[in-house]
Amino acid sequence: MKVTVVGAGLVGATCADSIAHKDIVKEVVLLDVKQNVAEGKALDMWQMSPVDQFDTRIHGSTNDYTKTAGSDIVVITAGVPRKPGMSRDDLISINADIVKSSTENIIKHSPDAIIIIVSNPLDVMTYCAYLTAKVDSSRVFGMAGILDTARYGAFLAEALDCSPKDIQSILMGGHGDTMVPLPRYTTVSGIPVTELIEKAKLDAIVERTKKGGTEIVNLLGTSAWYAPGVAAAQMVEAIVKDQKRIFPCCAWLQGEYGLKDIYLGAPVKLGKKGIEQIIELKLNDEEMQLVNASAKAVREVMDVLDKMNAAK
Secondary structure (H helix, E strand, O other): OEEEEEOOOHHHHHHHHHHHHHOOOOEEEEEEOOOOHHHHHHHHHHOOHHHHOOOOEEEEEEOOHHHHOOOOEEEEOOOOOOOOOOOHHHHHHHHHHHHHHHHHHHHHHOOOOEEEEOOOOHHHHHHHHHHHHOOOHHHEEEOHHHHHHHHHHHHHHHHHOOOHHHEEOOEEEOOOOOOEEOHHHOEEOOEEHHHOOOHHHHHHHHHHHHOHHHHHHHHHOOOOOHHHHHHHHHHHHHHHOOOOEEEEEEEEEEOHHHOEEEEEEEEEEEEOOEEEEEOOOOOOHHHHHHHHHHHHHHHHHHHHHHHHHHHO
8 A cells, every 4th residue: 555645844754654664554655845855754764664674665755746646545734834923814825725736636646545634724624625635525534633632641641640551532623722522431441531530630631632732832832743643644554454443533524413514523433445434422412512612613714715715
């Protein structure tokens, strides 16, 4: 199998490196618009293979999509971060053009590819890719939920002084401050987390999770890359191995949770066909209100993209 990662920045390079180390595909292509960046990083990664013992060949390309032809899975990480003085609409406009162009080129050379979006603002960029690709929504979806639940699980493991391997959790909604961690669906080796930690501490962890990306930006002056990169690689692995993993992903909802025509985080079954099932949890009234509030915020951003497209 062949996987392409579009964008050789910190997230894209981390994702490509993680996929190569899993040794689950024959080839990874790393592509970027900056001259020789993808080639240099790909060569550096390939030179790890004798040390770390993997066979996956890694190739770099400066904006030559012919080298991505025949890709089974494509991860799009390309885009610019929000800069001082830049409005939300500016960010959407710039990154939508990048995601649209990337998706057009991918579909041209790999018409059967499954596309995973990591670019921000994630929910609306996934929507942009879907509109551009014109393929079934089961093949176009976004990464964010795995990253957000990873942060949630890491914070819980710290608080409980336990292994993060034992924490199972789910999260819904948009990627940002309106995301909806679900403590009622969070367990530690099958034990409800509510039996292991007091409510005030759990509520604080939920709030920290919602602002997990901002916390790292404040520390580093830039957004995270290790966790987002490996989260996307985990999705690739689930597809390649047809694992039928249950992950929270940014999916195209068509009536699930009473929501229609919106890309929003929800639990899905991920296998070789992409999203094979969207799972509907039995949410209580409070949880559903939070999901609806998150959906409203995401739809407002989707509306901005729709108006931009209509004006062109």
